[in-house]
Amino acid sequence: MQADGHARFAASVLPHLDAAYNLARWLVRDGHDAQDVVQDALVRALRHFDGFRGGDPRPWLLAIVRNAAFAWLGARRPNEVEVPDDELDAALAVGAPPADPESLAIRHAQRREIDEAIAALPIAFREALVLRELEELSYREIARITDVPIGTVMSRLSRARHLLAVALRPEASRSLA
Amino acid sequence: MNDDDLWLDALLDDELDAAASVALQRRLAAEPALQRRFEERRALREAVRAQATRHAAPAALRAHLESMLAPAPARAEAAARGTRERTSWRLRGLPWATGLGGALVAGLCTLAVVDPAALGWHRGGALSAQQTAEASEAVSAHTRALLVDHPIEVASSDQHTVRPWLSARLNFVPPVVDLVAQGYPLIGARRDVLAGQTAAALVYRHGAHVISVFVRPAESTAPADAEATRVVRGFNVIERTRGGLAFCFVSDVNPHDLQTLADLVTPLAGTAHQ
Numbered sequence: 001m002q003a004d005g006h007a008r009f010a011a012s013v014l015p016h017l018d019a020a021y022n023l024a025r026w027l028v029r030d031g032h033d034a035q036d037v038v039q040d041a042l043v044r045a046l047r048h049f050d051g052f053r054g055g056d057p058r059p060w061l062l063a064i065v066r067n068a069a070f071a072w073l074g075a076r077r078p079n080e081v082e083v084p085d086d087e088l089d090a091a092l093a094v095g096a097p098p099a100d101p102e103s104l105a106i107r108h109a110q111r112r113e114i115d116e117a118i119a120a121l122p123i124a125f126r127e128a129l130v131l132r133e134l135e136e137l138s139y140r141e142i143a144r145i146t147d148v149p150i151g152t153v154m155s156r157l158s159r160a161r162h163l164l165a166v167a168l169r170p171e172a173s174r175s176l177a
Numbered sequence: 178m179n180d181d182d183l184w185l186d187a188l189l190d191d192e193l194d195a196a197a198s199v200a201l202q203r204r205l206a207a208e209p210a211l212q213r214r215f216e217e218r219r220a221l222r223e224a225v226r227a228q229a230t231r232h233a234a235p236a237a238l239r240a241h242l243e244s245m246l247a248p249a250p251a252r253a254e255a256a257a258r259g260t261r262e263r264t265s266w267r268l269r270g271l272p273w274a275t276g277l278g279g280a281l282v283a284g285l286c287t288l289a290v291v292d293p294a295a296l297g298w299h300r301g302g303a304l305s306a307q308q309t310a311e312a313s314e315a316v317s318a319h320t321r322a323l324l325v326d327h328p329i330e331v332a333s334s335d336q337h338t339v340r341p342w343l344s345a346r347l348n349f350v351p352p353v354v355d356l357v358a359q360g361y362p363l364i365g366a367r368r369d370v371l372a373g374q375t376a377a378a379l380v381y382r383h384g385a386h387v388i389s390v391f392v393r394p395a396e397s398t399a400p401a402d403a404e405a406t407r408v409v410r411g412f413n414v415i416e417r418t419r420g421g422l423a424f425c426f427v428s429d430v431n432p433h434d435l436q437t438l439a440d441l442v443t444p445l446a447g448t449a450h451q
Contacts, residue, residue: 006246009246010243011407011413011432013246014239014242014408014411015408015411015412015430015431015432016431017234017239017411018231018234018411020234021233021234021235021238022231022232022233025232026232035235038234038238039238056433110228111228111229114224114225114229115229118225118229132190133222133225133229134226134229134231136384136385139187139190139192154192155183157186157190158182161218161221164221164225165217168224
């Protein structure tokens with residue numbers, strides 16, 4: 001690769017390092033492992049940078065980070081990435097949807113509880129939620145990054161939020177205790 | 178969960194087209210239960226956005242990547258900053274040398290002879306080394322303001338409030354314009370010091386990103402219409418001289434969006450009303 005390619009690569013990618021690390025960290029749920037994943041991702045990104053034709057580099061980089069994280073997990077913790085659909089459905093069977101106004105109390109949930117609830121989501125829901133709420137990407141961008149149709153993004157996001165609402169519901173901590 | 182949730186979420190996420198949005202708003206007005214559900218969804222979303230941890234890249238990782246990718250002069254600086262953390266990388270035994278390290282080191286020899294044009298220098302010729310230091314200072318001022326979570330002294334999106342506030346405190350008049358229609362709402366301003374000079378710092382927001390725009394009188398020796406873009410410690414920086422004013426745009430927003438703001442703001446230099 002040419003030198004100006006490297007300069008362009010640095011200028012495009014380094015400003016999004018926090019986003020890259022954040023996604024990796026939420027997917028593999030460990031700080032050290034996330035650094036390995038970001039490292040892998042940047043090697044891949046550099047190799048394929050010639051194929052990047054301008055536009056917003058952030059979704060492009062996040063797609064590579066996401067694939068690197070799945071490859072990393074697939075090699076080391078395959079049970080985390082091979083979640084069959086019926087298991088995802090089972091995850092949704094927990095509890096009825098929050099229906100009363102008191103569930104607004106989730107507003108007061110602590111950071112730790114929210115982090116734990118997100119970390120506990122099945123990975124397909126977790127990645128959709130992190131990309132939407134923390135990286136503020138559009139459905140279309142999330143669809144491209146996670147390589148699924150927009151309708152799937154919508155349902156995963158909705159399911160992720162449903163599971164969070166259930167986990168953060170005030171009575172949830174009591175009934176699970 | 179049911180299909181309604183999909184639509185409520187899409188409305189929250191601003192992903193519905195106008196017709197679908199109006200139809201859903203109408204249903205919300207007519208169905209208290211649905212409205213309550215919508216409020217729950219909104220509260221959840223606010224809680225997640227406000228409280229979920231956004232993991233920042235560890236300093237050691239950033240320093241290492243910067244030093245690997247930086248053009249030659251900046252590399253020494255980045256390497257110096259990374260020295261402290263270098264040991265922990267060794268201890269962890271990360272495969273830098275064979276992985277990313279190997280791939281990037283291979284490119285470094287070419288970086289040493291890189292054409293300055295490739296580093297983001299544009300028309301107007303090279304700005305002085307002093308201005309490189311100023312870019313670094315501007316990034317420090319930007320991050321400092323973000324760290325204390327108080328980036329503004331006068332909080333207003335009203336340019337007619339911000340401009341007099343600044344004019345009363347500065348001996349020059351920076352262009353102040355709210356660009357909310359273009360996606361860059363003005364959130365306020367403060368004074369800052371750049372290169373020993375008092376500068377106006379206008380603060381804009383773009384999506385989740387904060388953009389600092391530093392403005393001060395240009396040095397009389399500065400070339401007219403000089404421009405440089407660079408990446409300093411992970412932030413994009415655009416420096417531009419227009420209409421007797423030196424502008425410096427700093428943000429973690431992508432270079433294209435930063436350029437867009439620069440193109441909106443700098444043509445106004447010298448046209449500000451006293």
